[in-house]
Amino acid sequence: xxxxxxxxxxxxxxxxxxxxxxxxxxxxxxxxxxxxxxxxxxxxxxxxxxxxxxxxxxxxxxxxxxxxxxxxxxxxxxxxxxxxxxxxxxxxxxxxxxxxxxxxxxxxxxxxxxxxxxxxxxxxxxxxxxxxxxxxxxxxxxxxxxxxxxxxxxxxxxxxxxxxxxxxxxxxxxxxxxxxxxxxxxxxxxxxxxxxxxxxxxxxxxxxxxxxxxxxxxxxxxxxxxxxxxxxxxxxxxxxxxxx
Amino acid sequence: xxxxxxxxxxxxxxxxxxxxxxxxxxxxxxxxxxxxxxxxxxxxxxxxxxxxxxxxxxxxxxxxxxxxxxxxxxxxxxxxxxxxxxxxxxxxxxxxxxxxxxxxxxxxxxxxxxxxxxxxxxxxxxxxxxxxxxxxxxxxxxxxxxxxxxxxxxxxxxxxxxxxxxxxxxxxxxxxxxxxxxxxxxxxxxxxxxxxxxxxxxxxxxxxxxxxxxxxxxxxxxxxxxxxxxxxxxxxxxxxxxxx
DNA sequence: CGCCCTTTTGACTGGTGTCAAGCTAAGTGG
DNA sequence: CCACTTAGCTTGACACCAGTCAAAAGGGCG
Numbered sequence: 001x002x003x004x005x006x007x008x009x010x011x012x013x014x015x016x017x018x019x020x021x022x023x024x025x026x027x028x029x030x031x032x033x034x035x036x037x038x039x040x041x042x043x044x045x046x047x048x049x050x051x052x053x054x055x056x057x058x059x060x061x062x063x064x065x066x067x068x069x070x071x072x073x074x075x076x077x078x079x080x081x082x083x084x085x086x087x088x089x090x091x092x093x094x095x096x097x098x099x100x101x102x103x104x105x106x107x108x109x110x111x112x113x114x115x116x117x118x119x120x121x122x123x124x125x126x127x128x129x130x131x132x133x134x135x136x137x138x139x140x141x142x143x144x145x146x147x148x149x150x151x152x153x154x155x156x157x158x159x160x161x162x163x164x165x166x167x168x169x170x171x172x173x174x175x176x177x178x179x180x181x182x183x184x185x186x187x188x189x190x191x192x193x194x195x196x197x198x199x200x201x202x203x204x205x206x207x208x209x210x211x212x213x214x215x216x217x218x219x220x221x222x223x224x225x226x227x228x229x230x231x232x233x234x235x236x237x238x239x240x241x242x243x244x
Numbered sequence: 245x246x247x248x249x250x251x252x253x254x255x256x257x258x259x260x261x262x263x264x265x266x267x268x269x270x271x272x273x274x275x276x277x278x279x280x281x282x283x284x285x286x287x288x289x290x291x292x293x294x295x296x297x298x299x300x301x302x303x304x305x306x307x308x309x310x311x312x313x314x315x316x317x318x319x320x321x322x323x324x325x326x327x328x329x330x331x332x333x334x335x336x337x338x339x340x341x342x343x344x345x346x347x348x349x350x351x352x353x354x355x356x357x358x359x360x361x362x363x364x365x366x367x368x369x370x371x372x373x374x375x376x377x378x379x380x381x382x383x384x385x386x387x388x389x390x391x392x393x394x395x396x397x398x399x400x401x402x403x404x405x406x407x408x409x410x411x412x413x414x415x416x417x418x419x420x421x422x423x424x425x426x427x428x429x430x431x432x433x434x435x436x437x438x439x440x441x442x443x444x445x446x447x448x449x450x451x452x453x454x455x456x457x458x459x460x461x462x463x464x465x466x467x468x469x470x471x472x473x474x475x476x477x478x479x480x481x482x483x484x485x486x487x488x
Numbered sequence: 489c490g491c492c493c494t495t496t497t498g499a500c501t502g503g504t505g506t507c508a509a510g511c512t513a514a515g516t517g518g
Numbered sequence: 519c520c521a522c523t524t525a526g527c528t529t530g531a532c533a534c535c536a537g538t539c540a541a542a543a544g545g546g547c548g
Contacts, residue, residue: 066432080403083488088407090399102399104392110399134378147391148348154398155334155346155354159324161405162449163332166504197527205406207505212528228513229525410536441495454536456496472495473543 049085050123052115059113065103066127071095074119075194076176077203089203092195094177096184101150116194161205164244167214169204172243174224174231189236193229220227294367296359303357309347311369318363319438320446322355336360336439338421340428342368345394355431360438381402405449408488411458413448416487418468418475433477440473462486 049072052058071093076137078091078099090111093099102110133140160172167203177191201211215226223238224231233239281371293316302313305324315337322343323337334355337343346354358369377384404416421435445455467482468475477483
C-alpha cells in the first residue's frame with residue numbers, strides 16, 4: 001500500500017510536468033478508441049484515464065474480474081507466474097488495445113497485468129458494458145469483433161512460435177509492432193520499444209542473449225538499426241519476408 | 245473410452261450406409277452440446293449432423309464466413325498454408341468444440357478446415373445466431389463465454405510453445421486431450437489419438453522423429469504407454485507435472 | 489502374403505541455451 | 519563537472535537439444 005502510494009505520487013509528478021490532461025480529441029488512438037466509440041452511451045461506466053506508474057501492478061492473477069483495461073498511452077504486459085516463480089509474459093499491449101477479454105469466461109483475471117511505462121488507461125466495467133449490448137447493436141458488434149480478432153491474433157502468434165527460428169520470431173515481432181502502430185495511425189519506420197530485452201526474450205520464448213545476437217544479425221543484414229530501445233527499420237520488405 | 249469410441253465408430257458405419265439420424269439423446273457430448281442448448285430457440289438455423297469423410301476439406305481458407313462448425317463426433321483440424329506450400333496446423337478440435345470463432349472479425353475463414361476422421365458436424369449460421377442474441381440473454385452469454393475461453397486456451401497454447409521443451413510440449417498435449425475428454429464427461433486414462441504423428445508434430449512445432457523419440461522417452465519413464473494411436477496414461481500426476 | 493505407408497531408431501549437424509566476461513549508458517554523489 | 523555505481527546490453531566459448539538424413543521395423547489393407 002505504501003509502495004502503491006509512493007508510485008502514485010511519482011506518476012502524478014511525472015505526468016504533471018508533461019501536462020497529462022490530454023483531451024480525448026488529441027488522443028493518439030483517435031478513431032480507434034473504444035471509450036470514444038462508447039462515449040455517447042456510457043456515462044459513468046467508464047473511469048477515464050487512470051494513471052499507473054512504470055512497473056506498477058494493475059492486477060494480480062486470480063482476483064475477480066470486474067473490468068477491462070483500455071490503453072490510452074503507454075504500454076502494459078500480461079504474465080503468469082509458474083510454480084517455480086518463473087514469470088512468463090503472454091501479452092504485450094499498446095495504446096488502443098483492450099486487456100482482459102480472456103476473463104469473461106473464467107470470471108477472474110487469468111494473468112497479472114503490469115505497466116511497462118507510465119501509462120494511462122481507461123477502465124471499462126464488464127457488467128455495465130453488457131447491459132449496453134442489449135440495446136446498442138453497434139456496441140454488441142464491436143465487442144464480438146474485438147473478441148474474434150483477439151483469437152485471430154493468438155492464432156498467428158501460435159504459428160510464429162511453433163515453427164519460426166529466433167531471427168524469424170524477432171522479425172515477426174518487430175514487424176507486428178510496426179503494423180500495430182500503423183493501424184493506429186502512426187506509420188513510422190522509427191519504433192520505440194516500450195519493453196527491455198528481457199521482456200522481448202521472454203515473450204518470444206528466447207533468451208536475452210539470443211535476442212541480442214539476432215538484433216545484431218539483423219543490423220549486419222542492413223534490415224534495421226537498433227540503439228537501445230530505438231529501432232529504425234531500413235528494409236521493411238526484408239523484415240516482413242523474414243517473418244513470413 | 246476405447247469401447248465408447250468403438251461403438252461410436254460402429255454407429256457411424258451403420259449410419260453411413262443407411263441414414264445419419266442419430267438422436268441427440270445419444271450424442272456423446274450431451275449437456276455440453278451447443279446445438280442442444282440452442283435447441284428451443286433455433287429452428288432452421290441449424291443444419292444438424294452433416295457427415296464428412298476422413299481427410300475431406302470442409303472449408304478452404306479465405307472463402308466468406310457464413311457458419312460455425314460444431315463437432316458431434318470425430319475430429320477436425322484447422323491449418324494455414326504458407327507461400328512455400330507448407331501446411332501449418334493451428335487447431336485440433338474434438339466433439340463438442342466449435343470451429344470458426346476467429347472468423348467473426350475477418351468475415352472470412354482464416355484457416356482451412358479438414359476432417360481427421362469420419363466426422364459428424366452441426367452447422368450453425370452466424371447471421372441467424374446473431375439475431376437470437378438480442379432476444380435470448382443466455383445465448384448471448386454462451387457465445388461470449390465461448391469466445392473468451394477460446395482466447396484463454398490460445399494463451400495457454402502460446403505459453404506451451406514459447407517455453408517448453410519437446411517432452412514437455414508432448415506431455416502438455418496429451419494431458420490437455422485427457423482434460424478435454426474429461427470435461428465432456430469421458431474421464432478415461434485411455435486416449436485414442438484422432439491424428440497421426442505428423443499432425444501432432446506439426447501442431448506442436450516439432451518433427452515426427454522428435455515426437456516419436458519423446459513418446460518412447462515417456463514410456464521409459466513409465467508415465468504412459470503408446471501403441472499406434474492408442475495412449476494409456478499410467479501416471480497422470482507425472483504427466484501433468486511434466487507439462488506444468 | 490506382400491506392398492505401402494507410418495512409425496521408430498540411429499548417426500550426425502546446427503541452432504539455441506548456458507555460463508561468463510566485457511561493454512554501454514544512465515543515474516548518483518562528491 | 520567528473521568519477522563511481524549499477525543495470526541493461528552485447529559478445530564469446532561451449533554444451534545440449536532438436537532437426538536432418540538415412541535405414542529399419544511395424545501395421546493396415548488388398
